[in-house]
Amino acid sequence: MSILVVGSVALDHVETSFGSVEEAVGGSAVFFSAAASMLAPVQMVGVVGSDYPIEKLDFLARRGVDLSGIETAEGESFRWKGRYSYDLNDRTTIWTQLGVFAHFKPSIPEHFRDARTVFLGNIDPVLQLDVLDQVRNPELVAADTMNFWIDGSRDPLLKMLERVDILMVNDGEARQLADEPNLLKAARWIQRHGPEWVVVKKGEHGAVLFGRDTVFFVPAYPLEDVFDPTGAGDAFAGGFFGYLGRSGGRSDDDFRRAMVYGSVLGSYAVEQFSVDRLKTLTADEVNERIRQFRDLTAFDLEVEAAPNG
Amino acid sequence: MSILVVGSVALDHVETSFGSVEEAVGGSAVFFSAAASMLAPVQMVGVVGSDYPIEKLDFLARRGVDLSGIETAEGESFRWKGRYSYDLNDRTTIWTQLGVFAHFKPSIPEHFRDARTVFLGNIDPVLQLDVLDQVRNPELVAADTMNFWIDGSRDPLLKMLERVDILMVNDGEARQLADEPNLLKAARWIQRHGPEWVVVKKGEHGAVLFGRDTVFFVPAYPLEDVFDPTGAGDAFAGGFFGYLGRSGGRSDDDFRRAMVYGSVLGSYAVEQFSVDRLKTLTADEVNERIRQFRDLTAFDLEVEAAPNG
Numbered sequence: 001m002s003i004l005v006v007g008s009v010a011l012d013h014v015e016t017s018f019g020s021v022e023e024a025v026g027g028s029a030v031f032f033s034a035a036a037s038m039l040a041p042v043q044m045v046g047v048v049g050s051d052y053p054i055e056k057l058d059f060l061a062r063r064g065v066d067l068s069g070i071e072t073a074e075g076e077s078f079r080w081k082g083r084y085s086y087d088l089n090d091r092t093t094i095w096t097q098l099g100v101f102a103h104f105k106p107s108i109p110e111h112f113r114d115a116r117t118v119f120l121g122n123i124d125p126v127l128q129l130d131v132l133d134q135v136r137n138p139e140l141v142a143a144d145t146m147n148f149w150i151d152g153s154r155d156p157l158l159k160m161l162e163r164v165d166i167l168m169v170n171d172g173e174a175r176q177l178a179d180e181p182n183l184l185k186a187a188r189w190i191q192r193h194g195p196e197w198v199v200v201k202k203g204e205h206g207a208v209l210f211g212r213d214t215v216f217f218v219p220a221y222p223l224e225d226v227f228d229p230t231g232a233g234d235a236f237a238g239g240f241f242g243y244l245g246r247s248g249g250r251s252d253d254d255f256r257r258a259m260v261y262g263s264v265l266g267s268y269a270v271e272q273f274s275v276d277r278l279k280t281l282t283a284d285e286v287n288e289r290i291r292q293f294r295d296l297t298a299f300d301l302e303v304e305a306a307p308n309g
Numbered sequence: 310m311s312i313l314v315v316g317s318v319a320l321d322h323v324e325t326s327f328g329s330v331e332e333a334v335g336g337s338a339v340f341f342s343a344a345a346s347m348l349a350p351v352q353m354v355g356v357v358g359s360d361y362p363i364e365k366l367d368f369l370a371r372r373g374v375d376l377s378g379i380e381t382a383e384g385e386s387f388r389w390k391g392r393y394s395y396d397l398n399d400r401t402t403i404w405t406q407l408g409v410f411a412h413f414k415p416s417i418p419e420h421f422r423d424a425r426t427v428f429l430g431n432i433d434p435v436l437q438l439d440v441l442d443q444v445r446n447p448e449l450v451a452a453d454t455m456n457f458w459i460d461g462s463r464d465p466l467l468k469m470l471e472r473v474d475i476l477m478v479n480d481g482e483a484r485q486l487a488d489e490p491n492l493l494k495a496a497r498w499i500q501r502h503g504p505e506w507v508v509v510k511k512g513e514h515g516a517v518l519f520g521r522d523t524v525f526f527v528p529a530y531p532l533e534d535v536f537d538p539t540g541a542g543d544a545f546a547g548g549f550f551g552y553l554g555r556s557g558g559r560s561d562d563d564f565r566r567a568m569v570y571g572s573v574l575g576s577y578a579v580e581q582f583s584v585d586r587l588k589t590l591t592a593d594e595v596n597e598r599i600r601q602f603r604d605l606t607a608f609d610l611e612v613e614a615a616p617n618g
Contacts, residue, residue, distance in 0.1 A: 217526075218606075224494055
């Protein structure tokens with residue numbers, strides 16, 4: 001089952017303690033698609049400027065991503081420059097040039113409008129709502145958002161939430177949205193405002209899935225060398241929805257498995273700059289790491305009566 | 310199998326957004342023993358001042374803790390006052406009165422010297438070494454430490470590490486000790502300096518066990534109301550070693566199960582001030598939460614070939 005993703009297509013400038021990269025393909029829709037296309041067909045909607053090296057997205061097309069929703073607008077592409085702290089836990093934005101992304105108004109191609117699985121990347125919630133108006137009968141709608149919209153566009157954001165099945169945010173965003181420091185309470189608040197499922201990404205601390213009656217944790221894969229954390233969250237989302245797109249299942253067990261796929265794809269994304277690692281990734285490598293995730297949390301415990309309780 | 314613990318016995322003053330408590334029993338040896346004694350007999354070594362309300366430790370004696378290693382010294386007890394931020398993630402020490410703890414020199418009673426499992430709470434590494442010299446033939450030695458000793462007593466700390474099987478610290482301490490921001494590399498560094506096992510406690514983000522060929526994650530139990538985080542790490546240690554003391558096993562699987570017991574006991578510790586919740590805790594409640602931990606990380610995933618890999 002094919003997945004429709006709407007989000008940014010960018011050129012990233014990134015500095016880490018391991019080196020730097022300029023004019024590298026990035027953006028939420030790109031990282032999402034690079035990951036999701038390992039598992040299911042993807043339909044991508046976004047905008048680039050006339051200066052965008054569009055051939056750099058050819059690897060996506062070769063992997064079954066339909067790029068016909070990428071509009072080329074007169075002007076400069078969305079560019080961003082960020083620098084990571086030595087321990088990679090803090091990111092400073094050096095500059096942001098929105099370019100044509102500032103006037104992005106997603107137009108969903110006719111042949112994408114029957115998409116059953118829709119991922120609304122982190123864009124203006126007004127535009128996220130507009131996308132939903134263009135899609136005829138989606139079966140599973142997920143959205144990302146960020147502090148900028150939580151602060152400045154709360155009303156459309158809450159309207160958007162009502163139409164979403166899964167909100168996928170980081171822990172700071174979940175707490176900010178619900179104005180609640182306790183993550184479990186924050187997730188329950190979000191669920192009361194629409195989404196049946198809340199996925200909270202916590203970077204090196206893994207991710208948590210909140211369902212109606214379920215909480216499920218998946219750790220981050222322990223890597224000796226995290227090279228560039230950019231795009232890890234979007235690759236997580238791509239792995240998550242790629243798995244759901246492939247399996248077609250919607251049970252609690254399916255969502256648990258999707259979390260593991262998300263964590264696996266996110267872990268590969270950070271091993272090199274930009275989408276470089278996702279480009280060369282093979283199905284065997286995905287499966288190998290899926291197997292390793294089992295060992296990371298598996299335990300065998302028969303509960304017996306404690307002698308001194 | 311009985312567990313010997315050496316650590317602080319304190320009177321805590323704690324402020325959280327839920328309220329405050331004064332002159333409450335606390336200290337690493339107390340939280341450890343309150344948790345471990347749910348699972349195995351404990352022998353406790355520490356010092357209190359002549360002003361200590363020693364009857365407040367009666368609940369430990371009733372649960373099989375041998376308190377004969379608690380020395381009463383002339384002077385004031387160790388007192389500490391701390392305040393937690395609204396979200397409970399930051400703790401400020403308002404004041405510390407070391408009192409008799411400043412001159413603590415652990416003397417291990419003769420009938421404790423055959424202990425096979427020894428937990429060295431967070432005290433001067435010189436004293437931790439001294440304790441090990443007094444114990445005849447320990448089979449499993451674990452230690453905690455903190456930034457103060459990592460900064461100021463590095464040489465004795467490294468000597469102590471050589472004689473320890475398990476180092477149990479928080480993530481900041483692991484990184485500081487190894488001077489390495491990557492947690493996996495930091496754990497490997499620590500393992501090269503002595504301990505076969507490293508347990509890294511990450512508070513609300515759970516805990517990680519690093520063995521020779523294994524990495525195992527256990528999440529923190531998701532609580533709607535964390536009341537007072539004081540002692541959570543020591544209760545974790547108590548649950549961990551209490552399980553190992555009870556089971557007697559030393560395999561990778563035993564250590565994984567110990568991590569789950571640690572997380573369960575730590576989660577109960579934070580539900581009320583001081584050791585209040587651990588006091589009333591029953592074996593059934595421990596078992597109930599152990600069962601819930603299975604659901605928190607269990608997934609069932611047969612790896613198949615990806616169609617688009």
